[in-house]
Amino acid sequence: MTPAEVTGKDATAAEIARAVAGGTARATVVVEAALARIAALNGTYNAFTSVLAERARRKAVSIDAAIAAGKASGPLAGVPFAVKNLFDIEGLATLAGSKINADQAPAARDAVLIRRLESAGAILLGGLNMGEYAYDFTGRNAHVGPSRNPRNPAHMTGGSSGGSGAAVAGGLVPLALGSDTNGSIRVPASLCGVFGLKPTYGRLSRAGTFLFCDSLDHLGPLARSAHDLAASFDAMQGPDSADPVCTERPPEATLPRLAEGITGLRIAIAGDYFDRQLEPVAAEAVSTVARALGATRRVVLPDxxxxxxxxxxxxxxxxxxxxxxxxxxxxxxxxxxxxxxxxxxx
Amino acid sequence: MAERKETGLGSYVDAAAHLIDLPIAPQYRDNVITNLERTAEIAKLAVADPLPDDLEAAPVFRP
Incomplete structure (x- = not known):
């Protein structure tokens, strides 16, 4: 990649981390480019509700210094990311898309997943718009306005992690975190044309976030490649006593297995309930994906x-x-x- | 506000709101009732088939 491409809106987390760790790009330059895109485009996408420019610049300087000194920089070195604003960010009230929470005391420290991503070299750029208290499928927000779909800003992003979908699809950052209770990562990832991962319940710690429904809440990443989902998921895995449902199983690295592709996976098309009310454009999309994956069998999930x-x-x-x-x-x-x-x- | 004869949930909403000490302003009451009616319909799905007495509880999930 050329230096211009590494700082461009289409660069993936993997491409940025490789260039920064290899010394062909500096984290400080990557961060400035992302901040400039946010300044230019956030008025249209309404993805960010807070931008942490100074914090991000300080972190970038420390990463560049570590690399210059020959220290390990982490698998996500210099990768800008942002989080749905139900994640605690030190010094900010955790809004969870609400007006009410603005009255809360600022968070004393970052949510666990932010700390884990930053330990891997990633750089937090800010908090992202979301449906109020995550009870939302469209990305609308009565208090700050809706996030808008970068594919067509007249369209909804989907929600409730609408700002996460918009920030990644719009190229403001290559990686964002969201939460999913009944679709809130998967819906905006789908509508914004990016990738989202709702991990198995309990795989990622939810400590330091404003939950919605404890029994069904998951946190996870949105990105523009499966590789970036795997890399960020691996950086965030691990037990955490601060979340009672977080698994104590040892982390299972997903990135090394990406090269296996879909070999050995059984993929079928969900029928019955999932066929009903399926509009032609959605049915066509399902067929396209099924053809690409060689999925021909149909399966009915009971009940x-x-x-x-x-x-x-x-x-x-x-x-x-x-x-x-x-x-x-x-x-x-x-x-x-x-x-x-x-x-x-x- | 007119009672909804078809479900009688208006009375239920008023009684439950009193029980849990939740004041519901008049402008919200109609939507609260509508939402509870919708929820009751969905709940019918959940209880449509009886569960056996010896069904094992599964309070521990190991992902």
Missing amino acids: AARARGCAYLITAAEGGTLHLPRLRTRADDYDPTPGNASWQAH
Whole structure:
């Protein structure tokens, strides 16, 4: 890659890390280029709700100094990233897309996954827009406006990790973190045309984030390549006593196995429930992917509709309980569209 | 606000809100009832088939 490409909007995390670690690009230059893109494009995409320019510059200087001194720089050296604003960021109130949380005390330290990514050399650039308290599928936000889809800013990003999808698809950063309770990573990744990973429940620590529904909440990355998902996932794996559901199994590195491709995987097309209400454009996309993967068999997942119903009920019950104290005193400060009533009904 | 004769959930919402000490402003009450009606429909799916008495609980998940 040329230096211009490494600092460009299409550079992946892997390409940036290779260039920075190899001394052909400097983290400080990569960060300045990302900050310039945010300044130029965030007015359109509304992806970032906070930009940590000075913090990012300090981190970049330390990475460049470490590399110049011949020290290990980490597998994500110089990679700019950003997080859905339900992640604690030291010194900022953790908004979780709300107006109410702006009154909270600033977080005392970063969420665990931010610390793990930065230990691997990545550089946090800021917090990202999201649907209020993650109860959202579209990327809308009544308080700061919707995140907008870089493929077409007149379209929704999907949600609730809408800012994460927009930031990655728009080339503001190559890597973002989101959360997924019932689709909140997968939906914006899909609608914005990027890759998203909802890991197995308990694989990544959720410590230092504002949860929505403890039984169903997952954190995970969005990126523009499977390689970047694997590299960031590997950097974030590992047990954490601060999250009681985080697995104690040893990390299983995914990056070394990417070269295996789909060999040995059984891939089928989900039918029945997943065929219903399938619009032609979506059916065509499914067919395209199935052809590419050589998937010809169809599979029916039993009770999919009931499982979805149960997820809805669990989410409503846990989310409603979580928000009850705020609903008693600050109902008017929630998003005034029907989501508000949804909270109160549970 | 008019009671919804078809489900009677308005009375339930008022009683439950009182029980959990959750004031619901008049402008929200109708949407709260609508949402609870929707939730009750979805709950029917979850309880449609009886579960056996000896079904094992699975409180521990090992990913």
